[in-house]
Amino acid sequence: MTPDELSQLSVEERERQQGFEHCLNVCTAASCLSSGAEEVKKGLTTAVKEKGLREKCRIRGAGCMGLCSSGPLVALDPEDVLYQHVGVDDVPEIVESLDTQPVPRLLCDTTIPFFQRQKKIVLENSGRIDPERIEDYIAVGGYRSLARVLTEMDPDEVVQEIVNSGLRGRGGAGYPTGLKWGTVAKATGAEKYVICNADEGDPGAFMDRAVLESDPHRVLEGMTIAAYAVGATQGYIYVRAEYPLAIKRLRQAIKQAQRLGLQGDRIYETPFRFTVDIRLGAGAFVCGEETALIASIEGGRGLPRPRPPYPANHGLWGCPTLINNVETFANVAAILREGAGWFSSIGTEKSKGTKVFSLAGPLSRYGLIEVPMGISLREIVFDIAGGLPDGKSFKAVQTGGPSGGCIPARHLDTSVDYESLRELGAIMGSGGMIVMDESSNMVDVARFFMEFCMTESCGKCVPCRVGTYQMHTLLDRIYNRQGTKRDLELLSELCEVVRETSLCGLGQTAPNPVNSTLRYFRDEYEERLVSDGVRGPSGDPLAQVEMTP
Amino acid sequence: MVVAQRVQKVSHPSDDKRWKIIDATMRRAGNDRHALIETLHAVQESFGYLGDDALRYVAKRLRIPLSTVYGVATFYHYFTLKPPGEHLCVVCLGTACYIKGAPELVDRVSARWNVSMGESSPDGKVTLLSARCVGSCGLAPIAVVDGEVVGRTSPDELVDRIERLGNDDA
Numbered sequence: 001m002t003p004d005e006l007s008q009l010s011v012e013e014r015e016r017q018q019g020f021e022h023c024l025n026v027c028t029a030a031s032c033l034s035s036g037a038e039e040v041k042k043g044l045t046t047a048v049k050e051k052g053l054r055e056k057c058r059i060r061g062a063g064c065m066g067l068c069s070s071g072p073l074v075a076l077d078p079e080d081v082l083y084q085h086v087g088v089d090d091v092p093e094i095v096e097s098l099d100t101q102p103v104p105r106l107l108c109d110t111t112i113p114f115f116q117r118q119k120k121i122v123l124e125n126s127g128r129i130d131p132e133r134i135e136d137y138i139a140v141g142g143y144r145s146l147a148r149v150l151t152e153m154d155p156d157e158v159v160q161e162i163v164n165s166g167l168r169g170r171g172g173a174g175y176p177t178g179l180k181w182g183t184v185a186k187a188t189g190a191e192k193y194v195i196c197n198a199d200e201g202d203p204g205a206f207m208d209r210a211v212l213e214s215d216p217h218r219v220l221e222g223m224t225i226a227a228y229a230v231g232a233t234q235g236y237i238y239v240r241a242e243y244p245l246a247i248k249r250l251r252q253a254i255k256q257a258q259r260l261g262l263q264g265d266r267i268y269e270t271p272f273r274f275t276v277d278i279r280l281g282a283g284a285f286v287c288g289e290e291t292a293l294i295a296s297i298e299g300g301r302g303l304p305r306p307r308p309p310y311p312a313n314h315g316l317w318g319c320p321t322l323i324n325n326v327e328t329f330a331n332v333a334a335i336l337r338e339g340a341g342w343f344s345s346i347g348t349e350k351s352k353g354t355k356v357f358s359l360a361g362p363l364s365r366y367g368l369i370e371v372p373m374g375i376s377l378r379e380i381v382f383d384i385a386g387g388l389p390d391g392k393s394f395k396a397v398q399t400g401g402p403s404g405g406c407i408p409a410r411h412l413d414t415s416v417d418y419e420s421l422r423e424l425g426a427i428m429g430s431g432g433m434i435v436m437d438e439s440s441n442m443v444d445v446a447r448f449f450m451e452f453c454m455t456e457s458c459g460k461c462v463p464c465r466v467g468t469y470q471m472h473t474l475l476d477r478i479y480n481r482q483g484t485k486r487d488l489e490l491l492s493e494l495c496e497v498v499r500e501t502s503l504c505g506l507g508q509t510a511p512n513p514v515n516s517t518l519r520y521f522r523d524e525y526e527e528r529l530v531s532d533g534v535r536g537p538s539g540d541p542l543a544q545v546e547m548t549p
Numbered sequence: 550m551v552v553a554q555r556v557q558k559v560s561h562p563s564d565d566k567r568w569k570i571i572d573a574t575m576r577r578a579g580n581d582r583h584a585l586i587e588t589l590h591a592v593q594e595s596f597g598y599l600g601d602d603a604l605r606y607v608a609k610r611l612r613i614p615l616s617t618v619y620g621v622a623t624f625y626h627y628f629t630l631k632p633p634g635e636h637l638c639v640v641c642l643g644t645a646c647y648i649k650g651a652p653e654l655v656d657r658v659s660a661r662w663n664v665s666m667g668e669s670s671p672d673g674k675v676t677l678l679s680a681r682c683v684g685s686c687g688l689a690p691i692a693v694v695d696g697e698v699v700g701r702t703s704p705d706e707l708v709d710r711i712e713r714l715g716n717d718d719a
Contacts, residue, residue, distance in 0.1 A: 031685040034698035068687035203643035206684030241590065241627050242680060280590050282625030285681065299585040300617075301624040360645035360686035367687055398644065434644045434686075448647050452681070458624075 001261040002269050003147035006138065009260075013139035020058040022098050023077040027127060029064035029213050030206070030245060031367070036087065037072035043091040044074075051095060060136075063214020065127035066118075068367030070108055075127065084108035113383040114365050119346065119372045121354050122330040126214035126368075131249050134256035137217040143262055145336040146221050149228055150270045158229040159185055162332070164340035166352035171197060171288070171325035172400065172429045173505075174351070174418040180322065183312040184230040187320035192232040194223050194274075195316065195323045197293060198239040198246070201285040202401025203452065205432030207356040208326035210368050212239070212246035215330070216253035220276060222329030224263070225336065227274045230322050235276040238293050242283065250278055285402075285456035289504045290315075290323045292458065303460045304504035325430065327356055347373030351417035355428065361397075361435030364389045371416070378412040381435055392437040396520070400429025402449045402456075403509035405516025406442060425516040427509070442521040443528060447475040449513040457506065464507030467498035471514065481528050488525060492518065559609045562602035567595040571603075575610055582611050585621055589628055598629045634669035634676035636714050638694050638707075643682030645689040654692055655679070657704035658711065674715055 001009075017023070026032075026041040041061055048057045065073045070084035074094070083094065083106040093103050120126075129136035137143070149158055163178030184192060196219060200208040212219060223235050239247055254276055257263040265273045279297050286292045287302040294316050296302040315321025331353060335343045344352045351373040357380070359366045364386030371380060377397060381387065388394055396406040405426035407414065414420050418428050436445070454468040474491045477483040495511035495518075502508045518525060561568040574591040578584030588611065592603045599622050608618040622628050640646075640654050655666060655677070664670035664677045683691055688700025692707050699710060 030683075031687045034685050034688055034691075034700050068685070071687070200684075201681065203647070203682040204645050204686055205682065206686065209684045242683065280587065281627075282586060282590070283627035283681075284625050296586065297583075299583040299587075299621070301621055358684075358686060360689065361648070401644070432644070434648070436648060440648050445648070448644070 003144075003151060006143060006147055006268075009135065010138045010141070010144075013135045017058070017139060021056040022079070023058045023060055024094075025060050025062035025065075025075040025077065025127065027063070027065045027071060027073040027075075028061040029210055031064070031068040032071035032073060033245070035071045039088050040072050040074065040086050040091065043088045044095065047091050047095045053095070053098075057095075057098065060130045061132065062128060063126040063131050064123070064210040064368050066123070066368045067108070067114060067365060069363075069365050073108070073127075076102070080110070082108040082110050112365075112386070114369075114386065117375075117379065117384050118370050119354050120370050121334050121343075121346075122211060122218075122327055122356050123214070123368070123370045124334070125218065126210065129215065131214050131216055132252055134217055134253065134260060134262075137215070141337065142217055142333070143221055145333040146224055146262070147268055149225050149336060150268045150272055155185060155229045155231065158225060158336070161336060161340050162229070165335045165343040166340075166347075166350075167328065167331055167335060167343065168351065168418065169325060170327035170331070170355065170430070172403065172427060174428060177324065177328055180312060180324070181226065181229050183310075184232075184320050184322040187313050189319040191234070191317075191319045192230055193316045193319055193321040194227045194230065194232045194235040195293065195297070195321060196223055196235065196237040196326060196329055197288065197290070197323055198237055198243075198326045199281045199288045199293060200240060200243075200326070200430060201288045201456075202403075202430055202432045204358065204360055204398075204434045205401055205430050206358045207368065207431040209243050209246050210358070211326050211330050211356070212243070213249055216246075216249045217257065218333060219250075219326055219329050220253055220257055220263070222332035223276060224267070224274050225332050226322060226324065226329065228272055230320075232322065233273055233275070235274060236279050236297055236316075237276060238279045238281055238287070238297060240283070241280045247278065247280070254278070284458070285452070286458045286504070286506050289506060292504065293323065294321065301458070303458050304506075306503060327431070348415060348417045350419055351428075355416065355431060357431045357433045359385055359433050359435070362388055362392055362437050363435055373417050374415045376413050376415055377407065380416070380433070381412065385435070388435070388437055392439075394435065395438050395440060396436050396442065398426075398434045398436065398445070398513075399432065400427035400512070401432045402452045403427055403505065403512055404429045404432075405512050406436070406445065406520065407516070408520040425512065425519055427512070441479075442517040442524045443475065443479045446514045446517045447472065447479050450475055450510070453506065453510040457510075461501075461503040461507065463498050463501040464503065464510065467494055467502070467507070468510050470494055471498070471511070475514070478525060478528050481530060483529055484531065485529055488529065559606065562606050568606075570595050571607070572610075575607075580611060582613050585611060585613060585618065586625075589618075589622055593628060598632050600630075600632075631669065634664075634673050636674060636695055636711060637676050637678065638692055638711055639678045639680045639683075641681075641683045641689070641691040641693070642679045643686060643689075645686035646682075646691055649689040651690040653704050654690055654702065654707050657708055661708050662711075675711060 045059045072086050074083040074086045081102045159181045167177040168174040284302045287296045289304045292302040292304040311321040356370045398406050450472045454472045457464045459465045499511045608615040662670035662675045669676040692699045
């Protein structure tokens with residue numbers, strides 16, 4: 001396919017879509033599917049057929065619309081109407097009302113801050129296109145950035161554009177993406193690889209899953225542009241086996257891209273070639289760490305190794321390898337389309353663009369949101385999510401999963417950017433955001449995350465393998481009102497040791513949930529302590545051993 | 550010097566047709582040892598678990614020491630080395646589910662069928678597993694029963710649901 005043929009296809013598809021008087025978008029992302037969206041879609045399809053409206057109405061399975069708390073969602077184009085909590089029983093009424101007034105009892109108000117305060121880049125197509133059809137993506141301008149990159153730009157220019165945009169890694173650590181691309185581009189190797197890290201392991205995070213399920217081509221386009229910029233010919237998407245729908249849609253997307261010549265040899269009739277394969281994770285959290293991920297793609301146990309050498313120089317099979325997160329790649333096509341200047345005008349001085357968060361917990365509204373960097377946590381919790389219902393009071397918001405921390409109410413006005421969150425002892429993380437009310441005990445929360453890290457520790461280095469076990473024992477003891485003041489001291493000390501001496505990010509960040517809860521909710525620990533000598537029989541002598549680095 | 554690698558003739562552990570799916574997976578990857586995880590996924594998808602005979606077969610075909618294959622199979626939580634029970638109940642223990650009471654779901658199912666986490670019940674009816682977030686936190690707490698997501702559930706409802714499945718079989 002040539003760029004002209006792409007434009008042609010885009011025009012044809014838009015005309016075809018405009019041929020329909022109505023388009024009913026049914027959200028078919030994981031959360032709505034679990035609450036019955038598939039039945040609604042089937043029902044609508046049958047009803048439209050029976051009414052003889054097939055020429056007039058298109059029923060489209062679309063990606064995530066964000067407001068998971070009101071699912072299943074159905075959006076009407078071009079009326080711009082959103083229906084919430086749609087059940088199969090509502091189908092006749094919806095179809096009946098198509099040419100008249102919308103059904104009032106199902107209406108979802110789209111003027112609320114949940115919709116108005118968001119800024120969509122990564123999710124711009126999510127819920128608006130059919131993720132299972134490449135033509136839908138092309139009709140909204142998809143693969144046009146790739147065409148421009150391949151025909152008008154040098155690889156260096158592409159890297160420079162990403163540098164100028166100020167995009168930083170969305171996997172959590174926030175490493176400047178342009179710098180990473182530049183390093184891989186300069187590295188020498190017979191072969192280079194591009195890897196998309198879709199091993200979204202944080203409990204309570206589902207952003208990457210939503211992007212892959214709602215707009216898979218966007219990620220493929222980003223990866224292909226990256227491959228051109230760094231000089232790679234082979235790409236891998238490492239995706240969790242627990243995400244069957246995302247895997248299915250990615251497989252479909254790759255086939256479709258190959259069919260149109262957007263993957264494989266001579267992309268857009270240029271000498272550039274690039275192929276993407278899928279590699280399935282197998283449920284190991286540590287594989288989100290880049291060197292462990294590489295070990296897993298190579299078919300072995302997912303054990304991290306010391307860095308340097310960094311994967312940018314010595315990665316998959318010893319070759320220079322670019323690893324970015326799903327959301328990072330999903331930003332690329334938009335940056336090249338709108339320009340680095342546009343992207344860097346959004347956000348704060350050091351954190352540019354937007355961030356996708358998956359919002360959960362006892363909130364009035366929750367789901368998937370994309371907000372500009374620099375927005376305050378208060379705006380997210382109380383405006384976008386509508387606060388806590390039923391008079392519950394806010395206690396803390398947890399960001400960054402097992403590597404992150406709990407932020408208390410008094411810091412709610414903090415701006416959401418990499419640096420500010422780190423100062424609070426939390427991290428941006430991949431984007432899980434869980435709000436807790438007063439019914440959550442913070443020692444229990446810390447214990448929960450430590451249990452997670454303990455189970456997920458790969459066992460390669462001692463500080464993480466033994467340290468997380470000991471910290472869990474101490475937390476368990478304190479939670480069960482058997483810990484002493486000495487135990488609390490040991491816990492703090494262990495936090496320091498594990499953070500300083502662990503091999504990879506898993507161990508280095510494992511103490512974060514403990515540290516942040518100790519910092520902001522120390523009273524909850526202290527009220528559970530007993531005085532020395534009162535400890536019950538379950539005291540584990542091992543935890544008494546002094547740990548010195 | 551490149552030595553042409555002889556593909557060893559290794560016969561299937563049984564005349565089950567599913568071995569052909571496993572073979573095809575390995576062939577697609579050129580019978581390369583890097584295909585180990587992909588192959589184990591294929592085995593688990595076809596047979597429901599990674600049996601001893603399967604591990605031995607894959608090791609021979611891909612020319613990898615059995616110890617390495619076993620090491621990989623046990624490293625990843627997704628793989629199971631024991632045959633699953635009739636019904637599979639996966640309770641999500643992600644953060645959102647945890648704070649909404651998922652541990653109680655585990656306790657109740659565990660008590661009702663005398664099954665501990667990661668195991669199958671003595672009567673072979675129920676296998677109880679945990680998941681680290683299934684990505685539908687809006688529906689917390691969640692269990693996945695035989696592949697079907699049961700959202701906003703309670704211990705009673707979940708137990709009832711699994712019991713009804715058992716009755717349908719009878």
